Amino acid sequence: MRVYFPALSLVKRELLSTLRGVRAFLLLVLFVCAGVLYAWLNWPESDGSFWMASMLSRFMMQTFIILLFGACTLFVPAFSASAIVVERERATYDLLRMTLIRPSGILFAKMLNAVGLFLLILVGLAPVLSVAFFLIGVDPVQMGQALAIIVATTIACAAAGVLSSAMFNRTLFAMGASYVLVIMLMIGPLILVYLASAIAPFFVSVRAVFGSVEYLATVVSPVVTMITLVGTSIGTKGLSGTQILLSLCYQAVFALSCLGVALYFIRRPQRPMKVEDSKPIDNRSILAQRKLTWPFYIIDPLRRKKPIEDGRNAMLVREMRWGLLNRGTTLIRVFYCSFVVYFFSGAVASIDARSFDTMGRWMLIQIVLTIIIAPALMANVFTKEYELRNVDMLRMTLLRPREMILGKLFAGYMSVVPLVAAAVLSCLPLIALGARNWTMLGVGYATLLICVSVSLSLTLTASIFTRRTAAALVLGYSLSVVVFIGLWYVAAALGASDDFAYMLSPVGSYVRSANLSLFGGYAGRGQGVRLEYWFYAMGMWASVAATLIAASIILFTRFRMTDR
Amino acid sequence: MAMIEAIKLTKHYGKFVALKDLDLEIEQGDIFGFIGPNGAGKTTTIRILATLLEATSGHATIDGHDVAKEPYEVKKILGFMPDEFGVYDGMRLREYLDFFGAAYKIPQRKRASIIDDVLQLTDLSSKADDFVSAFSRGMKQRCCLAKTLIHDPKVLLLDEPASGLDPRARIEMKELLKTLCSMGKTILISSHILSELGDMCNKIGIIEHGELLAAGGVGEIMERVREVQELRIEVFEGADLAESVLKDAPGISDLERAGDVFQMQSRLGRAELAGLHGRLLDRGVKLLFFEQDKGTLEDVFLSVTKGGI
Numbered sequence: 120m121r122v123y124f125p126a127l128s129l130v131k132r133e134l135l136s137t138l139r140g141v142r143a144f145l146l147l148v149l150f151v152c153a154g155v156l157y158a159w160l161n162w163p164e165s166d167g168s169f170w171m172a173s174m175l176s177r178f179m180m181q182t183f184i185i186l187l188f189g190a191c192t193l194f195v196p197a198f199s200a201s202a203i204v205v206e207r208e209r210a211t212y213d214l215l216r217m218t219l220i221r222p223s224g225i226l227f228a229k230m231l232n233a234v235g236l237f238l239l240i241l242v243g244l245a246p247v248l249s250v251a252f253f254l255i256g257v258d259p260v261q262m263g264q265a266l267a268i269i270v271a272t273t274i275a276c277a278a279a280g281v282l283s284s285a286m287f288n289r290t291l292f293a294m295g296a297s298y299v300l301v302i303m304l305m306i307g308p309l310i311l312v313y314l315a316s317a318i319a320p321f322f323v324s325v326r327a328v329f330g331s332v333e334y335l336a337t338v339v340s341p342v343v344t345m346i347t348l349v350g351t352s353i354g355t356k357g358l359s360g361t362q363i364l365l366s367l368c369y370q371a372v373f374a375l376s377c378l379g380v381a382l383y384f385i386r387r388p389q390r391p392m393k394v395e396d397s398k399p400i401d402n403r404s405i406l407a408q409r410k411l412t413w414p415f416y417i418i419d420p421l422r423r424k425k426p427i428e429d430g431r432n433a434m435l436v437r438e439m440r441w442g443l444l445n446r447g448t449t450l451i452r453v454f455y456c457s458f459v460v461y462f463f464s465g466a467v468a469s470i471d472a473r474s475f476d477t478m479g480r481w482m483l484i485q486i487v488l489t490i491i492i493a494p495a496l497m498a499n500v501f502t503k504e505y506e507l508r509n510v511d512m513l514r515m516t517l518l519r520p521r522e523m524i525l526g527k528l529f530a531g532y533m534s535v536v537p538l539v540a541a542a543v544l545s546c547l548p549l550i551a552l553g554a555r556n557w558t559m560l561g562v563g564y565a566t567l568l569i570c571v572s573v574s575l576s577l578t579l580t581a582s583i584f585t586r587r588t589a590a591a592l593v594l595g596y597s598l599s600v601v602v603f604i605g606l607w608y609v610a611a612a613l614g615a616s617d618d619f620a621y622m623l624s625p626v627g628s629y630v631r632s633a634n635l636s637l638f639g640g641y642a643g644r645g646q647g648v649r650l651e652y653w654f655y656a657m658g659m660w661a662s663v664a665a666t667l668i669a670a671s672i673i674l675f676t677r678f679r680m681t682d683r
Numbered sequence: 684m685a686m687i688e689a690i691k692l693t694k695h696y697g698k699f700v701a702l703k704d705l706d707l708e709i710e711q712g713d714i715f716g717f718i719g720p721n722g723a724g725k726t727t728t729i730r731i732l733a734t735l736l737e738a739t740s741g742h743a744t745i746d747g748h749d750v751a752k753e754p755y756e757v758k759k760i761l762g763f764m765p766d767e768f769g770v771y772d773g774m775r776l777r778e779y780l781d782f783f784g785a786a787y788k789i790p791q792r793k794r795a796s797i798i799d800d801v802l803q804l805t806d807l808s809s810k811a812d813d814f815v816s817a818f819s820r821g822m823k824q825r826c827c828l829a830k831t832l833i834h835d836p837k838v839l840l841l842d843e844p845a846s847g848l849d850p851r852a853r854i855e856m857k858e859l860l861k862t863l864c865s866m867g868k869t870i871l872i873s874s875h876i877l878s879e880l881g882d883m884c885n886k887i888g889i890i891e892h893g894e895l896l897a898a899g900g901v902g903e904i905m906e907r908v909r910e911v912q913e914l915r916i917e918v919f920e921g922a923d924l925a926e927s928v929l930k931d932a933p934g935i936s937d938l939e940r941a942g943d944v945f946q947m948q949s950r951l952g953r954a955e956l957a958g959l960h961g962r963l964l965d966r967g968v969k970l971l972f973f974e975q976d977k978g979t980l981e982d983v984f985l986s987v988t989k990g991g992i
Contacts, residue, residue: 398812399775424778426794427785437782507769511735513829515754515763532743538893681754682736 140144142502142590143236148241149597150190154247156182160612181349183248184265188345191237191273192301193596199233199280200297201589203385205468210508222385222640225314226281226378233277234262241269264363265348269369272341277419278377281476285384290506290588291499298495304373308339331631338365399423434526438500457541462548478556481549481631482563485542486626489535489567490574490603491660494595496534499588500527506588524579528668531575541566558648559633566629569657569664574599576667583675618652626654684747684963687710687732688836691741694727694893704741704891704979709836709871709886711837717882718903718984723871724893726766729840732871733763734959752785760835761842766843766873768827770815774886776802776826777811779832787834799834804862806830806855822850828859839863845879857883873899881980891988906952906984914949914956916963917972925968 135283137143161179203225206212215225248262279300280293287293312335336343344366348358358366400421409419427436504510513523518521546560576594585591607624611617621631632653687709694702702724706807709715717725732734732743742749748756771779777798786796802808805825810818815826824844831839841860845853851896857879864870874880880887881901888898895902906912914935918925924944929938951959960973 265910422772426781426791429787433782433785437771438784441771441778441782476827507771508765508767509769509771511730511733511763511765512768513786515733515758515761516733516783517758517788517834518786616715679749681734682730 123401129215129224129228132391133228134235137232137236138239143239146236146238147243151243151247154244155610156364157612158247160251160609174409179250179396180248180262183244184262184269184349185345186271187244187268188272189414190339192277192305193270194593195233195237195273195276196283196297196301197294197589197592197596198236199229199277199289200283200294201587202229202233202281203284203297204293205284205587206289207288210291221458222382224653225380225385226285229281229284230378232276233281234240237273237277238270240275240505241266241351261348265345267363267367268341268345268348268370271344271367271374275304275341275374275377278374278381281375282381284383291503294498294588294592295495300377304370305342306340308369309336309343312336313332316630329392334362336662337362339369341366341370374414382435397421397422411534419555432522432524432526433516433558435529436526438530443530455496457492457538457546460541462541464647472507478549478559479563481546482559482567483626484565485545485631486563486570486629489538489542490570490599490626492538493535493571493574494578494581494592497531497575498595500579501532501582502585502591504584520680521672524583524675526581526670527582528575532580535571535575539567539571558650562648562650563629566625566653566657569660570603570625570629573602573660573667574662576671577602580667580671580674583671584678620658622652622656625657625660628653628660631657685709685714685744686713686746687871689732689743691727691737691742692728692743693740694724694736695729695739700733701893702738705890705893705895705897707743707888707898709869711869711915712864712867713886714870714872714884716880717871717890717891718877718887718980719873719987725890726820726842727893728890729763729842729871729873733761733840736764740797759834760837762834762839764827764831764839764841764844765847765878767822770818770823770826772814772816774815775812776807776815776818776829779815779826780829781799783830784833785806788810797835799807801829801832801991804832804859815880820847821849824848826857828856832863837868839868839870839872841870843873843875845874847874848855853879861870869926872968872985877980877984887980887988889984896987897983905978905980908979911948911950912978913976914945914947914951915974915976916945916970919944919969921966921968921970924966927965928959928966928968935959943971951975 155632158179161175165215177344203212206215220228232512271646283293283296284299287296337347338344344358344362348363398421399410401423404418406422408423424440427433498548499506501510518526518627543564577598578591581594582591585594603626607620610620610623618631619625632649634649685708685858687707689705689707692702692705692707705724705728707728717728719725719824727736730752730898731738732745734750734757737751742751744750745757746760748760750757768810771782774782774949780798780801781794785791789797798811799808802811805828807822807825807829813824818826824847828841828844831841835847839899844860845856847960848856855877860870872884884901886899887901887904889896889904897907899907916925916929919948924942925945926938926940929935929945934955937949938945938947951958962969962972963973
């Protein structure tokens with residue numbers, strides 16, 4: 120068989136290398152254990168009513184589905200983004216291209232590998248998911264539709280990852296591009312739909328426009344599709360078969376387009392790497408002239424850089440001067456993009472600008488968005504040293520482990536600055552609209568910084584204990600999920616008091632101290648911010664972040680300075 | 684005291700024994716060639732000496748500092764050039780060396796002149812403002828060597844420094860190492876190119892399957908390993924006298940004569956060989972040529988190692 124279809128040998132190699140490793144087993148065990156734990160925590164008491172059991176089973180299913188959907192959106196792009204680029208980094212890509220495997224075969228094998236692990240997890244979770252059927256209330260058709268959407272999203276995310284992997288020579292860039300594509304899949308057309316809806320009422324009736332917007336949103340955004348589909352019990356109308364079909368078609372078109380472009384990149388002869396041969400410029404007048412071409416030369420890449428000053432952390436200076444600031448232009452672009460995203464979300468939150476909740480909800484959106492993005496900025500800080508094969512040379516220097524860790528960490532903080540700056544500036548329309556709750560704003564920003572610290576510390580730990588960026592990213596996100604949602608949820612399910620349960624998450628602490636209601640309603644309106652509770656909670660989480668950094672230094676010294 | 688010393692160094696990777704009771708002693712100023720097939724344990728030994736890998740048992744010292752207990756002290760006097768290394772994107776050569784200089788805590792006022800010196804030593808002065816990521820393989824090797832020399836280490840551990848270099852670059856690298864040796868540095872170098880090591884090193888160690896099979900001076904090992912060597916003598920006057928001396932000499936066999944040229948198998952050590960040379964002169968033989976072929980490092984390597992993985 121393999122004589123006629125040489126790609127099968129690649130499929131076998133890919134699946135073997137992915138699935139026989141301990142990582143795949145651990146991931147499967149982790150997901151199944153988490154599913155079992157969740158079902159066990161939510162299993163109704165024996166004296167519960169029929170109605171309660173029905174509600175519970177539906178809620179269980181919804182949570183399962185949403186968590187699976189979130190996991191596939193977060194993990195599959197990272198995992199698939201390394202598919203082809205890793206061959207380039209290991210210098211095996213040319214060997215692969217020299218075989219009789221066609222580019223389409225390479226694409227097929229990489230794609231299968233990219234979706235294989237997640238689909239295996241999905242299959243592994245099937246018995247846990249089916250537990251919900253023991254309780255009455257779950258609609259099998261609705262569940263089937265939700266699973267179909269998850270599978271389609273997995274394939275679309277994998278296609279986005281494989282495309283990014285085919286386009287770039289470095290894992291980090293491939294991963295960044297992969298997430299950008301996934302964001303485009305999730306909300307790109309949705310933004311266009313909303314923008315169009317803002318203009319359309321001038322021409323057609325408002326009712327017609329909003330009807331179409333709602334309909335279109337469920338088709339062109341898998342997030343909206345999923346929330347509408349599984350959220351019937353929380354007030355949404357559910358979806359028709361046609362909407363599901365159209366949503367699947369949208370994802371299929373996206374996936375096929377990505378695969379088509381990826382095929383073009385695999386077929387195209389590799390271009391030689393661009394050789395940077397520009398010499399540094401010492402002439403001040405030329406530098407001044409170049410500066411006029413703002414914004415690209417805010418930090419001129421050709422200006423001769425100063426030597427590293429005595430007494431400064433060489434690692435931090437390197438990361439800043441030759442890492443972050445070398446990419447000044449990129450940073451500016453990150454700022455612009457973040458500003459657009461934050462501004463858009465801020466505008467959505469500002470619809471009800473005069474209510475007490477508005478500022479809190481708006482800050483919550485900024486916090487959540489930032490902690491979703493932060494791990495992606497930090498995940499490669501150590502893995503890149505392994506990937507670039509610089510780690511031995513670094514360990515041989517006289518830099519102490521704490522200098523290395525703190526240098527990398529502060530550079531990570533600096534890389535988040537454009538995001539925070541964008542968040543700060545995007546609150547202006549809200550303030551202009553009259554939502555001037557300064558306490559909420561201050562508490563919100565302080566929470567944002569503490570959440571970023573916790574998120575970066577977690578990802579730093581993940582980056583220290585893995586050798587590949589994709590693995591660091593997945594581990595970073597997994598730890599973030601546990602810290603930002605997991606502990607909070609488990610404590611609440613075990614019946615802990617609300618104050619205690621919410622305190623087990625930095626975001627939860629903010630929600631609780633600001634008396635925010637997450638899913639509609641205005642439970643805490645007018646009560647003000649519980650500053651004492653907030654101080655305790657944030658003090659605890661700031662300590663957690665500091666402890667994680669200290670632990671990272673100790674563990675790095677113990678396990679990473681010398682291999683075992 | 685030996686500059687590099689390893690005593691009963693052992694390293695296990697699970698059940699696989701990468702290094703087994705390795706004893707090594709390298710004096711100051713030696714260029715020690717570490718020879719062995721792929722997977723023999725050369726890189727493992729070098730990485731343990733460089734403090735990058737923990738030995739399962741045994742211990743090693745560099746200039747009296749234990750590599751496991753005093754890694755910081757060891758790093759101050761050690762320059763390590765790994766067999767695989769990368770370079771940072773977006774850094775020019777001078778900036779790259781400046782970073783490593785700062786990482787080795789060299790004061791800023793001294794750094795610029797040190798960088799100039801190592802650039803000159805590695806013949807990279809003209810490339811100081813070029814991006815290191817754009818360098819060819821050979822240039823990257825030199826750049827890495829420059830980085831290794833930046834803190835003026837007493838001891839250099841070079842893992843396959845000449846791999847991937849073109850013939851000219853290899854010759855230059857050989858000359859550079861000789862210069863470094865003349866500066867009093869102790870060098871441990873692993874390589875597959877035995878002919879080059881033979882020219883360059885004054886001591887060698889042959890390792891296979893994690894065991895050090897032979898170690899010592901190059902000539903000494905060759906003599907020890909090759910019991911029978913070829914002796915070639917050419918006489919100007921007194922060929923018959925020379926023939927009679929050689930026939931009676933102990934340790935000489937398979938004597939062949941072609942006019943004034945003699946070729947034979949010899950089992951003589953250095954002292955016995957000198958005795959034979961003296962006897963020939965005493966009997967009035969005028970010698971034009973007297974040489975015992977020591978063989979090459981390749982011959983030694985093949986006779987010591989068994990092959991196989």
